[in-house]
Amino acid sequence: MVEQNDNSHRGLREEAWRKELKKSIPARERTAIDRVKMTEEDAALRIKGHMEVNKGITAEMAMQEARRCLDCPDPQCIKGCPVGVDIPTFIKYIEAGAFASAVASIKESNVFPSICGRVCPQEIQCEANCIYAKKLNKEPVAIGYLERFVADYEYMASRVTPPETAPSNHTRIAIIGSGPAGLAAAGDLVKHGYEVTVFEALHEFGGVLRYGIPEFRLPKYIIDREIKNLQKMGVKFERNIIVGKTVTFSDLEDEGFRAFFVGSGAGLPNFMNIPGENLNGVLSSNEYLTRVNLMGADKPDHDTPVYFGKNVAVIGGGNTAMDSVRTAKRLGADRAMIIYRRSFDEMPARQEEIRHALEEGIEFLNLHNPVEYISNGNGHVSRIKVQRMMLSEPDASGRKKPVPVEDSEYFIDADLVIVSVGVSPNPLVPRSMPGLHVSPSGTILVNAGEMNSNIEGVFAGGDIVRGGATVILAMGDGRRAAQGIHEYLQKKAKSVE
Amino acid sequence: MNRVIAKEYLSPYVAQIIIHAPLIARKRQAGHFVIIKIGEKGERIPLTIAKADADKGTITLIVQKVGLTSHKVASLNAGDEIDVVGPLGNATHIEKVGTVLCAGGGVGIAPLLPIVEAMKKAGNKIISILAAKSKDLLILENEIRSHSDELIIMTDDGSFGQKGLITAGMEEILKAQKIDLCVTIGPTIMMKYASLLTKKYNVPTIASLNTIMVDGTGMCGACRVTVGGQVKFACVDGPEFNAHEVDFDELLMRLGGYKNEESQRYQKELEKTR
Ligand SMILES: Cc1cc2nc3c(=O)[nH]c(=O)nc-3n(C[C@H](O)[C@H](O)[C@H](O)COP(=O)(O)OP(=O)(O)OC[C@H]3O[C@@H](n4cnc5c(N)ncnc54)[C@H](O)[C@@H]3O)c2cc1C
Ligand code: FES
Numbered sequence: 001m002v003e004q005n006d007n008s009h010r011g012l013r014e015e016a017w018r019k020e021l022k023k024s025i026p027a028r029e030r031t032a033i034d035r036v037k038m039t040e041e042d043a044a045l046r047i048k049g050h051m052e053v054n055k056g057i058t059a060e061m062a063m064q065e066a067r068r069c070l071d072c073p074d075p076q077c078i079k080g081c082p083v084g085v086d087i088p089t090f091i092k093y094i095e096a097g098a099f100a101s102a103v104a105s106i107k108e109s110n111v112f113p114s115i116c117g118r119v120c121p122q123e124i125q126c127e128a129n130c131i132y133a134k135k136l137n138k139e140p141v142a143i144g145y146l147e148r149f150v151a152d153y154e155y156m157a158s159r160v161t162p163p164e165t166a167p168s169n170h171t172r173i174a175i176i177g178s179g180p181a182g183l184a185a186a187g188d189l190v191k192h193g194y195e196v197t198v199f200e201a202l203h204e205f206g207g208v209l210r211y212g213i214p215e216f217r218l219p220k221y222i223i224d225r226e227i228k229n230l231q232k233m234g235v236k237f238e239r240n241i242i243v244g245k246t247v248t249f250s251d252l253e254d255e256g257f258r259a260f261f262v263g264s265g266a267g268l269p270n271f272m273n274i275p276g277e278n279l280n281g282v283l284s285s286n287e288y289l290t291r292v293n294l295m296g297a298d299k300p301d302h303d304t305p306v307y308f309g310k311n312v313a314v315i316g317g318g319n320t321a322m323d324s325v326r327t328a329k330r331l332g333a334d335r336a337m338i339i340y341r342r343s344f345d346e347m348p349a350r351q352e353e354i355r356h357a358l359e360e361g362i363e364f365l366n367l368h369n370p371v372e373y374i375s376n377g378n379g380h381v382s383r384i385k386v387q388r389m390m391l392s393e394p395d396a397s398g399r400k401k402p403v404p405v406e407d408s409e410y411f412i413d414a415d416l417v418i419v420s421v422g423v424s425p426n427p428l429v430p431r432s433m434p435g436l437h438v439s440p441s442g443t444i445l446v447n448a449g450e451m452n453s454n455i456e457g458v459f460a461g462g463d464i465v466r467g468g469a470t471v472i473l474a475m476g477d478g479r480r481a482a483q484g485i486h487e488y489l490q491k492k493a494k495s496v497e
Numbered sequence: 498m499n500r501v502i503a504k505e506y507l508s509p510y511v512a513q514i515i516i517h518a519p520l521i522a523r524k525r526q527a528g529h530f531v532i533i534k535i536g537e538k539g540e541r542i543p544l545t546i547a548k549a550d551a552d553k554g555t556i557t558l559i560v561q562k563v564g565l566t567s568h569k570v571a572s573l574n575a576g577d578e579i580d581v582v583g584p585l586g587n588a589t590h591i592e593k594v595g596t597v598l599c600a601g602g603g604v605g606i607a608p609l610l611p612i613v614e615a616m617k618k619a620g621n622k623i624i625s626i627l628a629a630k631s632k633d634l635l636i637l638e639n640e641i642r643s644h645s646d647e648l649i650i651m652t653d654d655g656s657f658g659q660k661g662l663i664t665a666g667m668e669e670i671l672k673a674q675k676i677d678l679c680v681t682i683g684p685t686i687m688m689k690y691a692s693l694l695t696k697k698y699n700v701p702t703i704a705s706l707n708t709i710m711v712d713g714t715g716m717c718g719a720c721r722v723t724v725g726g727q728v729k730f731a732c733v734d735g736p737e738f739n740a741h742e743v744d745f746d747e748l749l750m751r752l753g754g755y756k757n758e759e760s761q762r763y764q765k766e767l768e769k770t771r
Contacts, residue, residue, distance in 0.1 A: 201714050203534060203541075203580050211716075240582040242714065246520050267716035271728060278721055278728065278747055280754035287717035295711070296538060303540035303565055304711075305758030379750035427733065428714060 012089050013071070021096055022071050031132070035139040036065040043359040047329050050215040053356055054118070054148075059099070062149040066095035069141045072131055077143060080129035083109045083476040087126055087143055094146055099157075102150040107163075110147075111187050112180065112226055112475060114155070115209065117148025118218050119319075120472050121350045155225060162232045166193030171489060174199060174257040176243045176429060179207020180471045181263030181462025183226065184478030185485075186235045189261075192486050197236040197257075199243050201428075204294060207265055208463075209471070211294040212286070214323050216330070217353075244432025249458075258492075259457045259485045262444060263478060266463035267426035271419055272315070276373030281307055281381040285314070285324040285420035298331050309416025312336045313384055315370055316420035317347040318468075322354065324418045325362050333416075337363035339370055341389045341402040367391070369402070371409065373417060383411045423468045433458070443467055450484030451477055459485055499581045501573045502555055507636040511561045511604055512571035513547070519554030521546070521583050527591065527611035528705065528737055531556070531583030532713040535569045539580075542566045543710045543732070545608030546584060547637075556581075559607035559636065565763040585713045586736045589703070593620040595677035598670060598700070599645070600691050602628040602663055602683025606637050608705055609682045610644075616680070617644040624676070625649070626666050628683070632657035664690050671698040678703070681740060685752060689745035696741045704740035706731050709754060723747050 012018065039055040040046075046053055057065070069091040077087040085106055093102035106113045122144035127133065130140035171194050175182045178200040190196045204210050206223040231237065241247060249260065269284035271277055288306070291297040297306035312328035314321045317340035329336040338357070340347065343366045347354060358364075367389045376382035388408035391400035425442040437445040437454040444453055444460040451459045461477025463469055503515040521531060530545045548557035560570045573579060589612050597616045601609035606627055617623050625645040629635035630653045642648045650658025651666045659666060663683070670676065671694065679702040681691040688704045695702040708720040708731040720731035725742035729735065 201582065202712065203582070240580055241520070242582060242585070245584060246524065246582070248524075267712075267714065268730075269716070269718045271718065271721075273728065278723060278751065280751060284718040287711060287719045290711055290717055295540065299538075300762075302538040303569075303762060305540075305755040305762065307755075307758065379753065426715060 012086070013073075017096065018071070018092055021092055025067055027070055030068055030070060031136060031138065033064065033068045035068070036061050036142050036145060038142075038145055040356075043356075043361070046216065047360050050330060052219050053216050056152060057145055057149050059097075059149075059153070062094050062146055063097060065142050065146060066091045068132070069095070070131060076129035076131065076134065077126040077141075080126040081109075082125065082470075082472045083479070085109045085126075085147075090150065091141065091143070091146055094150060099150050099153045103154045106147060106150065110472070110475065111184050111479070112471075113147050114151035114222050115180070115218065115226065116472050116475070117144055117146075117151055118222075119213060119350075119470075120144060121470065123351045125472075162229055163191055165191050165233050168195060168234075169193040170195065172197065172255070172257045173259045173261070173485060174243070174252050175261045175263065177201075177207060177263040177265055177462075177464075178205040178227075178237065179263055179265050179462060179474060180209060181265075181464075181474035181478040181481075182207070182261065183230060184475040185261045185263065185459075185461070185482045186478075187230055187233065188479050188482035189485060190230070190233045190235050192482075194486075194489075195236075196234070197238060199241040199247075200237065200239045201242040202294065203239050205237055205239065207263075211290045212320065212323070214289065214293055214327050216326065217323065242428065244429050249433060259489060260459065261478070261481050261485065262429050262453075262458065262460040262464055263462045263474070264426050264429045264464045266423040266466075266468045268424040269419070270422045270424060272370070272421060274370060274372055276375065276381065277419070279373050279375050279381045280379050281309070281415055282373055282417040282419065283307075285316070285320045285418050286423070288324055288418045289320070289327065292327055292331070306331070307416045308332050309414070310334050311412075311414045312416045312418065313339050313365075313370075313412065313414040314418045314420055315339050316422075317342065317349055317366075318420060318422070319349045319353060321418075321420035322349045322357050324420055326353075326357055326360060328416065328418070329360055329362060335363065336361070337365055337412075339365045339368045339384070339386060341367065341369040342391060342400070343367055346391075346400070365412075367402070369404065370417075374411070376415075381414060381417055384414050384417060385409055385411055423463070425464050425467060429464070441467060449480070450487065451481035452484055452488065457488065498578050501575055501577045501579060503575050504573055506571075507559065508634045510634065511559060511636050513557060513559045514570065514573055515555050515557050516579060516581055517554055518556045518581050519551075521581065522549040522554050522556050523551045525549040525556060525584040526588035527615040528586060528589030528608075529584035530586050530608075530713075530736060531558070531581050532585060532710065533558070533570065534580040535566065535573070539569070540566045541711055541713070543585070543707070543713055543736075544570070545705070545736075547607040547610055559604060561604035564759055568763065582713070585732060587734075589615065589680075589737060591615045591619050596622040596624065596675065598667065598676045598679040598695075599623060599625045599641075600628075600663055600667055600679060600681040600683070601625070601641070602687040603630075603634070604636065605683030605687075605705075605707075606635075606641065609680065610637055610640055612680055612682075613641055614644045622646050624670055626651065626663060626670065628652070628663035628666070628687070629657075630654065662690075663687060664694050667691060667694055671695065671700065676700045679740075680705075685745060685749050688740065688743075689749070692740035692743065692745065702740040703737050704743060705737045706735055706743065706748060707752075708732075708736075708748065709752065721751070
């Protein structure tokens with residue numbers, strides 16, 4: 001195992017193998033290589049089911065792609081990564097064929113590379129900073145594909161051995177919520193020897209990874225294997241427990257829990273408060289995706305119902321909107337469309353998702369906004385009154401605001417409308433913890449370094465702190481909080497001695 | 498996973514199941530509900546906790562066979578497994594206000610029971626009025642009676658108590674004496690008319706709404722209701738609301754939302770069990 005510290009990429013760069021490798025191919029040859037193409041399931045076929053769209057790349061393809069990386073002396077990609085993965089090092093390991101070392105070096109800073117390799121918005125993070133994109137006007141090194149490749153390789157080669165854990169120190173820690181923030185915190189804490197229990201309100205673990213992100217983008221077996229791995233390391237998982245309701249923080253304290261990490265997510269869906277929004281057939285993307293992903297509602301042998309819309313409109317332009325509209329297509333929609341008030345340039349969804357959606361025949365009604373939903377006479381939506389929008393000149397903050405075009409309203413047929421206009425923090429935990437400091441928007445306020453809240457022993461991270469953010473940020477928070485909790489408990493133990 | 502301890506039919510369509518759920522039993526207060534799920538492919542549905550015994554670690558749920566999942570719940574037997582999560586929702590605000598009229602219809606009498614009990618304990622005078630289609634569909638009569646100062650029973654067909662709708666009985670009481678608070682739980686259509694009536698008499702009224710739910714934690718918005726012109730999530734903001742402000746017509750419409758989808762699956766289940 002490669003042992004690394006914060007500045008290790010500098011040290012590692014000086015190793016003989018790495019210098020040799022760099023010299024072995026001239027930079028001009030490296031930059032002449034075309035970016036690898038992900039093998040993808042054919043669009044016509046993939047919309048018939050839930051199979052993963054990206055099928056992965058082979059070892060040869062990965063090694064070839066790794067050769068493109070110039071191993072820059074001052075790598076900017078690392079700065080684009082929210083958790084600072086030592087990207088050039090893992091890529092150079094791939095180039096050298098040392099896949100196991102590549103995964104190990106990623107895992108120093110990112111514990112779930114098989115998840116992040118699939119869902120991170122690389123095009124605005126690491127890959128945006130790649131010298132190919134910045135200086136050479138070429139497609140960046142496919143860092144996300146490479147990350148996914150080595151992470152999957154590790155599993156396929158059955159090389160995953162749970163990381164070493166320190167012997168138990170008999171100190172109990174409670175993790176509230178099993179999304180990426182909670183799982184990352186649990187993994188780090190159990191390594192330190194803590195007795196970690198993850199409490200989850202739902203009947204399955206994984207948070208948004210389970211109920212939100214669809215199978216075709218993040219297959220469920222990947223979450224299952226990460227959770228199994230944590231179980232092997234000794235993390236206990238308790239489902240159907242709502243902390244603050246089923247058990248309170250003080251109950252848990254009485255049971256011997258000495259610190260808490262709150263990773264309860266931003267579960268509360270926003271609506272637009274426009275007429276007709278409570279009609280049947282108008283629902284939040286959280287409801288729609290939960291019915292399908294968590295409850296299996298699209299399968300005839302499952303009990304949960306779902307609408308199989310023929311004309312489906314999804315309001316919004318984020319990942320959640322793309323996931324919903326692409327799911328609707330897979331559930332048999334003739335017409336599945338995005339209604340978004342800005343243009344492609346401002347769309348917050350991952351680029352790859354937008355491209356995949358276009359390939360799958362999703363229509364984009366950009367610069368459009370719904371103003372009213374019309375009933376079919378029986379309480380079910382049948383039409384949407386939409387309005388055309390245009391973008392204003394950039395304001396002081398540089399943002400172009402969407403403004404309605406006068407007299408531009410018209411109607412679109414829709415028998416299913418999925419509202420995907422953002423989420424707010426889940427208020428359950430804050431409400432059950434009097435005295436906990438929260439922002440006006442309901443996020444838990446924490447100290448950015450250690451992630452501790454104003455209540456002693458209570459730490460928080462992920463979407464409950466940031467509002468709807470990303471998997472990698474949630475994971476990074478979880479890890480920082482784990483470190484914060486570890487330091488807090490050590491300090492406390494010392495002061496008792 | 499929780500285990501069913503006992504099951505009993507209170508009427509041909511209404512079953513009472515007792516479940517081992519010690520954590521919930523300890524925390525539960527009047528007005529709370531749970532979300533249950535049966536089997537890997539089961540659906541999540543809300544059910545109000547009718548009774549709880551913290552010492553024995555049990556909760557009692559009462560369910561009427563109306564659809565696929567309620568049918569499955571009613572078919573459970575001692576020893577069977579069921580997923581239960583809760584207690585959810587806000588507890589009923591219990592206070593001494595004077596005279597409380599508790600109006601329950603059908604299986605809504607089950608969630609009314611803990612409220613009647615708690616209101617009585619708080620020192621209120623309790624007038625209960627229970628309604629059912631017919632005598633054999635009336636549940637929990639004795640339990641409600643034991644916590645009430647007065648009990649009136651109404652049946653649609655006159656097979657027991659007075660013949661007529663619950664509102665007829667309620668109006669008699671409202672005319673005859675000063676009521677400080679009304680609590681009503683039952684079919685939505687009943688709550689709608691009960692609420693219209695008490696509004697006429699200016700009696701503050703609480704209704705416990707039975708919306709469609711998925712998670713029960715505020716995550717999906719399936720449980721949206723309009724109260725006082727504002728959209729609320731019944732699971733986290735309710736399930737009890739000021740009845741005079743509830744848009745019952747919208748609620749009735751929303752309850753029909755998945756009827757087609759649901760009845761297809763229910764038919765299949767019925768065929769299977771036949
Ligand atoms: C459809 C969709 C697609 C997305 N796509 C992407 C993407 O492609 N890339 C990306 O980076 N990000 C994406 N995101 C955002 C990303 O999923 C979130 O930022 C991330 O999951 C947040 O992690 P978390 O651990 O903070 O919370 P969550 O994943 O929300 O998990 C919180 C968990 O806590 C549980 N919980 C809440 N309250 C309690 C309680 N009181 N007691 C016990 N448990 C509780 C919840 O049930 C939930 O399981 C997407 C989000 C959605 C909804
Ligand atoms: S049931 Fe999902 S938000 Fe209320």
